[in-house]
Amino acid sequence: MSDFLLVHGSCHGAWCWQDTIREIGRLGHHARAIDLPDHGTGPGAQVTLDDYARAIVAAIATPVILVGHSAGGFAIAAAAELAPEKIVRLVYLCAYVPREGMTLADLRRSAVEQPLIGAIRLAPDRQSFTIDPQLARSRFYADVPPDAADRAVSMLRPQPVLPQETALTPRHSLALPRDYIRTSRDNAVPLALQEAMSAGFDRDCIHFMPTDHSPFLSDPAGLAGLLTRIAAK
Secondary structure (H helix, E strand, C coil): CCCEECCCCCCCCHHHHHHHCCCHHHHHHHHECCCCCCCCCCCCHHHHHHHHHHHHHCCCCCCCCEEEEEEEHHHHHHHHHHHHEEEEEEEEEECCCCCECCCHHHHHHHCCCCCCCCCCCECCCCEEECCCHHHHEEEECCCCHHHHHHHHHHCCEEEEEEHHCCCCCCHHHCCCEEEEEEEECCCCCCCCHHHHEEEEEEEEEEEEEEEEEEEHHCCHHHHHHHHHHHHCC
């Protein structure tokens, strides 16, 4: 039986993984999710990428397959730099993959296509941002049933800026087994950017889902099945 720890992306929380956790359980494996520190509940200026890494490491008792969605890619990589012995494998789900000298925001800005421009609402103090609820559904949940998409939009919370403006030098995270899941209908992290960020992965460690940016809601059974196949490699 494999053990998965699931890490959310910008403005989300552990809630977004519940359907996938249920489906992974049906396949005979164990999965759980955590909320990253102060995600929408505290002063964003005080939250750092290191705080994310330490929270993830603290949540691991025995080694896990660590899955990061979107901005959660930086969080799981930071955890791997801190405690690689606690991680069996890293799985990046349409996620940002750290590159030497670049922040997550740098990677996002490097893309030719910028679908999140206009959707991001920066707070007056510039320490956090939210997603325009009128645009969140089309950017994040295009393939999600309308009622579920509306519920997800209502759950979105402010995202601290500092973790996304912090560069991470990947070392241990490059040495660990790692996989990348590309989502071909993604309206938040363009497929071309996903391809660029996963270009250094082994070919048999690159996977595809024909979904939007949120397969944990639009195709949780398909995502669970893919994750368990990855775990069995």
